[in-house]
Amino acid sequence: MSVATRDAGLDLGRRRSGGRRGRFRWVIYALLLLATAFYLLPVYLVVVTALKEPAEITLADTWRLPETWNWGSFVTAWEAFAPTLRNSLVLAVSATAGSALLGSLNGYVLSKWRFPGANVVFPLMLFGMFIPYQAILIPLFQFLRDVGLYGDLSGLILTHVVYGLPITTLIFRNFYAEIPDEMLDAAKIDGAGFFGIYARILFPLSVSGFVVVVIWQFTQIWNEFLFAVTLTRQETQPITVALANLAGGEAVNWNLPMAGSILAALPTLLIYVVLGRYFIRGLLAGSVKG
């Protein structure tokens, strides 16, 4: 068999497989559109419901567009949720900052200053990321009550900083592991110490590491519910607790929880849409090695 015929055969095969794919191409798009409908139907329903007058919301007409567009729901929801949105913002920003900074230092130590026993310590740290928080909730509640932080936002911030340490340490450790040791060795020869290396070399190089960690932590803390519902009082509630209380109540006008859902979802959705690449990287880092 000559080279030419073999090449022709290969070409033919490729064309044939391409043609076969071409014939079923509409099936692929039909399935993708079907899936799109599944993912977007709830979005449509939420937006439409939030924009209806309460009197206009009946079960039978859930899918109909509003007769009159009522932006008032958002005003009402904004007024109802403003304090809890503020709580969520303070909580998510400060707990994210704290756990990211500590995680960055930890990751630096664990990847560049190996010490005896690190191979035991690290998995023990990581395990803290996976435990069901119910297993520490009772002593945590007792502890915060004993030190006077129960019901206080700072108690919840402390909680999120501590239980955020495993994941932030993991992400930074994997991030710093890719920075060559030679760079650090060179700096050491030039006389840089522990902090010098961190401040001059690693910290400036870790912008994208920080972006991944900050996005991941902000999203997780903003969305968290168990700690929030157990450790806060009415005036320190984050948005998730307030939304659950509102939607769980009897005889509720559905436009309000729907508008509230949009308010609660917007910050994390915005992050996802604008910084999607980093969001996905954090998501893959969450499965230990990715």
Next chain:
Amino acid sequence: MRTNDRLVAFLMLLPSLVLLSIFVYGFIGRTAWVSLTNWGADASQALALNPELAFVGFENYRKLFTGLIDVRFRQDLVNTFFFTVFFLLGTLGLGLGLAILLDQKVRFEAVFRTIFLFPFALAFIVTGTVWRWMLQPAGGVNVLPELVGLPALELRWLTTREQIWQFDWNTVPAYLAGTAAAFFAYAAWRAWRDRRRVRAGVHGAVTVGLLGWALSGTPGVTLLPYPEPHGFNVAFVGIVVAAVWQLSGYTMALYLAGLRGVPEDLREAARVDGASEFGVYRHVVLPLLGPITLSAMIILGHISLKIFDLIWAMAGADNATTDVPALLMYLRSFRANRFAEGAAIAMVLLIMVALVIVPYLRSSLKGEVRR
């Protein structure tokens, strides 16, 4: 100088280590101790600042698995089991399907990806609130067919009390022993294949012993003096749908990354050998996705065991039909102030999660060191 820096490095890590050892391991130890006491049995002591706790051994655990009143906890375990199975099947199946579709060089791939993954950015509370509205008995999904002129559905999402696939709680030890026997049989087969006769013999003997014990009706273990039926609560179907909606994008992202990692040469070679497009997936691509499936199963499995807020938002915290251990722990501890019982439930939950996570962490980190 250099040793000094090492010391500084360790000192920088130390606060985190101390915090985690107290907040994770110290607190787990404290929960374990509480679960062995009677805290909360006496209501007047329950919320005292320094409650007097008496050691009662494994009494709380015994009650959970064999006590008359704690039938709700046992149904919760069954709920968690079925929820996990269907949630995993749903997320893995849909995620893989979507990833394969997107792998066909489709237009607007980035748009589709963004749409499929966006629910992952939402809070379970938001997802739950939205789907609660979607699944109203006389609205939402049920009236969707009316838009195309079909009759409305009459599914009683979330509220039905129907239960299918019932079994007697007393048969659980037998099923557990059977499962363990299957693992030992597999280990025996592997040892035999590796020509490790002694090990194969031991594993084989354990297999036979476990099977014999299970088949003879688990003598020595009586959970309850009467049959207690448990089954799959149909009310969970809606919660599974919402959970799949939220997390199937995650598996899609994992699978898509895996598919993109399969070298094009490999596929081309299979095509040259005459494999159809279907055959390329069946014999070349899918086998390479095994490790991804396993780690997705573990990550999603441990999320599923801990599922809490989604159910709270969809069906309410007090709906016994859709209860799970994670929710019951909260109710027992912080609503009923029966802290010892709550702690016992928490420990059961922790053990279940650890059984999934610890082997995963071990193998995952071992592989890393080898690399």
